[in-house]
Amino acid sequence: MERISGTVEDIRFRNDENGWTVFVIDDDGSPVTVAGILPQITPGDYLEIDGEYVVHPKFGSQFKAERASVAAPHTVYGIVRFLGSGLIDGVGEKTAARIVDRFGTDTIDVIANAPDRLVAVKGISPAKAKKIAASFETLKAERDAVMFLTGYGISANLALKLYGVYGADTVQTVKRNPYVLVEDVSGVGFLTADKIAQSVGIDKLSEFRMRAGLLHTLNVACEKEGNTYLTRERLFDETKKLLATYDENALCRAYDGLLVSRKVVEPFDGAAMGETYYRTEKAVAVKMVKRVDDAGVVGGDISAVIDRFEHQNGITLHETQRDAVVKAVAFGASVITGGPGTGKTTIINCIMFAFDALGMKAALLAPTGRAAKRITEGCGREASTIHRAILSMDDGDKFAENAVIVDEFSMVDIFLFKMLLDKMSDATRLIIVGDADQLPSVGAGNVLRDLITSGLVPVTRLSFVYRQAETSRIAVSAHDINAGRMPELGAKDGDFFFFRRRSPQETADMTVELATTRITSFCGIDPSRIQVIAALKNGPCGVNTLNTRLQSALNGSAKKKTAVGELVFAEGDRVMHTVNNYDLEWSRGGASGSGVFNGDIGTVAFIHQTGEIEVEFEDGRRATYVGDNRRQLILSYAVTVHKSQGCEFDAIVMPIVGGAPVIMTRNLLYTAITRAKKMAVLVGDEYNVKRMIDNNYVAERFSALAVFISDARSGMRKLFGESG
Numbered sequence: 150m151e152r153i154s155g156t157v158e159d160i161r162f163r164n165d166e167n168g169w170t171v172f173v174i175d176d177d178g179s180p181v182t183v184a185g186i187l188p189q190i191t192p193g194d195y196l197e198i199d200g201e202y203v204v205h206p207k208f209g210s211q212f213k214a215e216r217a218s219v220a221a222p223h224t225v226y227g228i229v230r231f232l233g234s235g236l237i238d239g240v241g242e243k244t245a246a247r248i249v250d251r252f253g254t255d256t257i258d259v260i261a262n263a264p265d266r267l268v269a270v271k272g273i274s275p276a277k278a279k280k281i282a283a284s285f286e287t288l289k290a291e292r293d294a295v296m297f298l299t300g301y302g303i304s305a306n307l308a309l310k311l312y313g314v315y316g317a318d319t320v321q322t323v324k325r326n327p328y329v330l331v332e333d334v335s336g337v338g339f340l341t342a343d344k345i346a347q348s349v350g351i352d353k354l355s356e357f358r359m360r361a362g363l364l365h366t367l368n369v370a371c372e373k374e375g376n377t378y379l380t381r382e383r384l385f386d387e388t389k390k391l392l393a394t395y396d397e398n399a400l401c402r403a404y405d406g407l408l409v410s411r412k413v414v415e416p417f418d419g420a421a422m423g424e425t426y427y428r429t430e431k432a433v434a435v436k437m438v439k440r441v442d443d444a445g446v447v448g449g450d451i452s453a454v455i456d457r458f459e460h461q462n463g464i465t466l467h468e469t470q471r472d473a474v475v476k477a478v479a480f481g482a483s484v485i486t487g488g489p490g491t492g493k494t495t496i497i498n499c500i501m502f503a504f505d506a507l508g509m510k511a512a513l514l515a516p517t518g519r520a521a522k523r524i525t526e527g528c529g530r531e532a533s534t535i536h537r538a539i540l541s542m543d544d545g546d547k548f549a550e551n552a553v554i555v556d557e558f559s560m561v562d563i564f565l566f567k568m569l570l571d572k573m574s575d576a577t578r579l580i581i582v583g584d585a586d587q588l589p590s591v592g593a594g595n596v597l598r599d600l601i602t603s604g605l606v607p608v609t610r611l612s613f614v615y616r617q618a619e620t621s622r623i624a625v626s627a628h629d630i631n632a633g634r635m636p637e638l639g640a641k642d643g644d645f646f647f648f649r650r651r652s653p654q655e656t657a658d659m660t661v662e663l664a665t666t667r668i669t670s671f672c673g674i675d676p677s678r679i680q681v682i683a684a685l686k687n688g689p690c691g692v693n694t695l696n697t698r699l700q701s702a703l704n705g706s707a708k709k710k711t712a713v714g715e716l717v718f719a720e721g722d723r724v725m726h727t728v729n730n731y732d733l734e735w736s737r738g739g740a741s742g743s744g745v746f747n748g749d750i751g752t753v754a755f756i757h758q759t760g761e762i763e764v765e766f767e768d769g770r771r772a773t774y775v776g777d778n779r780r781q782l783i784l785s786y787a788v789t790v791h792k793s794q795g796c797e798f799d800a801i802v803m804p805i806v807g808g809a810p811v812i813m814t815r816n817l818l819y820t821a822i823t824r825a826k827k828m829a830v831l832v833g834d835e836y837n838v839k840r841m842i843d844n845n846y847v848a849e850r851f852s853a854l855a856v857f858i859s860d861a862r863s864g865m866r867k868l869f870g871e872s873g
Contacts (some may be wrong), residue, residue: 185214193230328361339365434857444481487611490624542557556581699786805833
């Protein structure tokens with residue numbers, strides 16, 4: 150790593166969201182272009198910068214800054230430029246020149262330590278002198294804090310966020326107890342706090358460290374693994390592994406402290422739950438019980454309405470399908486679950502028909518844009534994503550419809566479900582449609598399964614595969630896999646195929662060939678409609694390697710590119726947004742709004758010289774990613790099975806290789822195959838396919854919704870009994 154120093158001459162680009170700055174410094178008479186994440190700087194600042202020289206593919210040689218420190222300008226020229234930059238309240242270029250004329254190179258010392266002397270300068274009153282000194286001190290404190298934090302690997306964006314929390318006390322707070330960052334600021338993990346703590350000499354056996362370790366372990370279990378709580382025993386075991394060095398008594402005291410401060414709640418014996426998860430899951434339980442109890446009676450002959458639907462559409466519903474429609478209309482909430490080909494879309498159409506006939510209205514929702522598009526096409530009625538429907542309402546608004554139907558509900562986590570319930574009146578019917586055998590939501594909770602097992606709402610389980618679906622080997626194979634049976638792998642026609650390849654490299658080669666040329670040549674399916682779905686992230690058949698290969702094969706001729714960490718994006722690339730970002734603005738035609746969500750898929754439409762990435766999503770929305778927001782994008786030529794949930798593709802190609810039993814499971818394979826609309830292709834070894842089908846392991850997910858529903862029902866009954 151090299152060090153350069155000099156005065157800032159020109160700032161060419163500045164992103165205030167994340168601190169990314171491109172500027173020129175005068176390094177001993179030589180202009181040097183520098184790029185990096187820094188606090189706010191201005192021409193005239195004197196910087197010491199650690200980093201290395203790199204060659205940018207478009208802008209040529211520049212110095213990539215890893216760390217920088219801002220020193221007070223030490224020349225008259227530099228001080229004038231610094232003060233006149235606009236960063237100091239009450240000082241413009243003319244005032245800056247007058248101050249420096251009076252105090253010369255002592256100007257900064259005067260402002261910092263004797264601001265009352267500024268009144269000697271024409272135009273500066275005692276009040277203005279105080280204002281200048283306060284502004285200077287605030288700027289200095291912010292810069293010192295950001296420089297201190299970035300020195301420990303914290304991004305400038307996060308450092309500025311920390312400064313927003315702690316203000317002038319940032320450095321002192323972090324030095325005293327950096328572990329408090331884990332509690333107070335989203336985005337700071339235990340390892341970062343631990344690194345800072347060790348560097349400032351905090352004892353590894355301190356109670357601060359024990360407390361942060363417990364919180365970090367609980368947060369990871371919920372945010373990364375989908376739990377809403379952990380058993381106390383597991384929480385302690387996992388925390389001890391994280392800490393390595395720990396004191397049992399200090400750990401117990403730290404846990405008791407978390408209970409007292411309600412950072413952690415014990416809702417029932419032996420359960421440790423973050424307070425946010427506790428409030429959310431508890432609220433959902435109460436709202437669902439109230440919904441069931443407050444549902445009004447719907448008049449009319451539902452059976453006769455279903456008869457009319459059958460007559461108009463020339464179909465005959467199965468007995469379980471009729472039952473599902475009756476329950477959907479009659480009850481405050483109901484669940485319809487079943488695999489592919491069992492008629493879920495037909496039931497949704499019949500339910501909508503029934504509500505129309507009864508003079509009622511229903512809203513159609515889905516967790517992702519692709520799922521909403523699919524239900525729109527299947528039902529001939531406009532469907533919206535849950536997020537978009539909620540964000541389109543004002544704060545106090547509720548759904549105006551009499552019922553809300555949510556498809557692909559297995560993807561809905563506890564937080565999204567609460568957002569939905571908050572926008573529904575207790576009398577609005579809720580019809581939940583999903584496949585309980587698919588993977589649970591990526592986010593926390595096990596909402597669909599908990600609702601089913603709670604016994605609160607009527608559940609219709611669809612198992613009959615209809616004749617039109619029986620001609621689809623995708624549906625038949627999916628049901629075979631779900632039942633633990635090997636599907637037929639030797640078929641030469643139809644819509645479900647298997648290509649035998651022995652080694653992971655051969656499997657990867659065939660996967661790329663199928664997705665880029667072979668399926669298109671033989672079946673006419675455009676490569677943009679073919680999705681590679683993989684179980685793993687790493688290795689020859691992992692999404693990381695496959696994305697690089699598919700990007701090269703399908704978009705290798707793209708000219709405009711930009712690097713974001715280890716990823717390189719090019720115009721024309723297929724990308725996916727990976728987190729819920731409620732603030733990211735978008736436009737579509739003359740309309741505009743904000744909010745882009747996990748799983749939204751689009752194409753890189755334009756890359757700016759500054760590295761900003763414009764993405765056009767499948768529904769026509771267009772959003773621009775700058776700075777750290779760009780890290781919310783991934784290439785999506787290949788995606789994991791979890792990322793494919795809620796989506797439907799004309800064709801899917803899935804490489805099957807050996808892997809950890811906790812990953813290579815039956816329901817993972819089942820979920821992947823059910824994403825295919827016209828064609829599903831597996832590539833690999835029969836042995837690995839059979840291993841997945843035989844492996845019915847389902848990772849234990851700790852969630853308390855069913856328990857809270859039982860408690861809420863008991864509470865309601867007790868209240869009713871006492872009042873009656």
